[in-house]
Amino acid sequence: MIRLSWAQVCARRLERHALSTSARAQAGPEPDSAALAAVVSAMCGAHAQVASAAELSVGLRVPGATRSLVRRALWTDRALVKTRGARGTVHLLAAQDLPMWTGALSAMPVPPYEQGRDLLTPQQTDQVLAALADALADAELSTAELTEQVVARTGGWAGERVMDAFQDKWPRWIAAMGAATRAGVICFGPDRGRATTYTSPARWLPGFTPTTGPKALAEVVRRYLYAYGPATPAQLARWLSVPAPWATKLFESLDLTPVTVGDTRAWVAAGDTDFPAGRPSGLRLLPYFDAYAVGCHPRDQLFPGRAADRALARGQAGNYPVLLVDGTVAGVWHHRRSGRRIHVTVEPLRALGAARRRALQEQVERVGEVLEGVPSLTVGTVAVGPHA
Template identity: 75%
Template sequence: MSDVSWAQVAARRLARHGLAVSSASDVAPDADRVADVVSAMCGAHAQVASAAELSVGLRVPGATRALVRRALWSDRTLVKSRGPRGTVHLLTAADLPMWTGALTAMPTPPWEQSRALLTPQQTEQVLAAIADALAEAELTTAELTEEIVARTGAWAGERVMEAFQDRWPRWVAAMAAATRGGVMCHGPNRGRATTYTSPARWLPGFAPMAGPAALAELARRYLYAYGPATPAQFAQWLSATERWATGVFKSLDLAEVTVAGTRAWVVADDTDFPDDRPSGVRLLPYFDAYAVGCHPREQLFPGAAAERALAGGQAGNYPVLLINGTVAGVWHQRRSGRTIRVTVEPLRALGTGRQRALEAEVERVGEILEGKPSLTIGTVAVGPHA
């Protein structure tokens, strides 16, 4: 068993997430390159579309939000669906069989309401109705409700599901199972309305991978991007139980290492760590995969960073300033037309070199989001997820 330093772990993760400092690539960015990056980071959280576009764009030299959108809606190398923790993510179309196979094989999350609002038979009816309605269509929630009710019965449209001071139709309780199982995914927005469609329109011949093989592959991908890691950290990433995650780890060929004295695991044939120290200044958006997926938290969010950049111990609710692979502040952007006002709150004074690197990173944020940025160093007054 080998002992590796936090610096080695951070340098390895930065490189694998496409966040290491490097010169601009001579290769023009394209949809395939975008997909490669999203696959390597095991999906990009996409509840906030602009955050997902920035998260991906930061990892692809020369990319803009337009390229990320093209990869998603035109070239369809990306697909918008549910990923880790049941949250909306950008995933690669090529990885979709793995994701759906793995998520379906996991224990049903305790927060899922389908068992309380639908019988198993009703759930099967709803899933079949969704598959039929979306086979060749992109439908809003209201349109999909009409189609499901027509195929199942009025019970599916009863507004019984609590939702943000409103009630959703009963069938929506099966939506998580439908996306998890590859029955539906997001289609392009129609104005401000979300649409849904069939994943087979993104990946012809699509079928979920067999559960055990999919779980093993997903765990190996996770350890490649976020390892060394423990079963508890893998469980937290997926919103599963530690006991279940421990069983998954035991089924794999893993090697044990220690990170600053703490036991963790990597895939047995992936035990190399760089000798170079992590470097660079990055501005990561809300729910960036690096900030959410990496552990130990006390190393990634040291000292004051834990108090300032975590919300109740949860990562992702604040955009973070990353220096040498470690959280060193928070930031916020406010857009008005093409103007993007960026406020960065470092937790310690920046030297001349880091100040220049931060200015360059703000310019890069502006390029990705296709706006004109300005930088203010000062207090970020807004709260988490503002």
């Protein structure tokens, strides 16, 4: 059995996330939407709960990319799509990956947090999905507009405000939103002022049809292991928010190669056993909910020592932007925008030598380029708490 060190695992993950020193040095041709989509696909999606964080996650991985290019890839070229991916979390996904993701998500156990099973019968859910597909076939509609369209196609019951929503109540039909996303019926459209809009994924990928469940699940696992492996079924279960026994059975059904990392048995996709000879290197700033910080395990290796206390929120990764040094978390950071000026504060958890300080300044300059502003750097305490 292949025995691996954490350093080998970390170095490979950095390369595959386009975060390694070698990846940064490869400027290549002028970036375009296809280059962004390729990086997003390799990451298994970029978390997009915070729009600027998603733009940074993608932009920082592609030399020369800016937030304008990310927005063009999403809303104009439609090489990216904004929808709900793993764990029901808002992601940017490569549009070409939509059939795989919808097929896989539809084949997974229904998340326990969904209210739809209590608020809608299976027949009502089917009616809502049909109404959404019809209303969104060639339109971008806000929630209020969708409510009118769904009620008109189904009945007054769909508009009853019975679904808990913070301090308010949402219309009943919204309980089917998760099912609609998994089925490939709905995705996000461009914001209209402060209003969120929704549309049909088929507008991003003409002729769109979800991949069959078993094939899609196998491909998602392969992609996950490519980006985050070696990994265990329990780690996949956490990443997808599915029961651990279900993930274990899924692993057992696939052609995977076991390896050991330290004393832990884990798996990679069959034949994907190449690992870099060198150690992980480089300094990077990763924004809120960056896929590398959220998806990589084990946590005690990725967030060693003080990093676990400072950069995790009740054990959860992603709630703080992190400073990555040689592939592991070595601090936190925050940026505040004021017009064109972007004030970046970085709190390292250990002293940075001269070379690291220069690399940090380069990263801050790159943050400014991606966000199309003028950056400044302060090294000191980050007073901002974790993002909800």
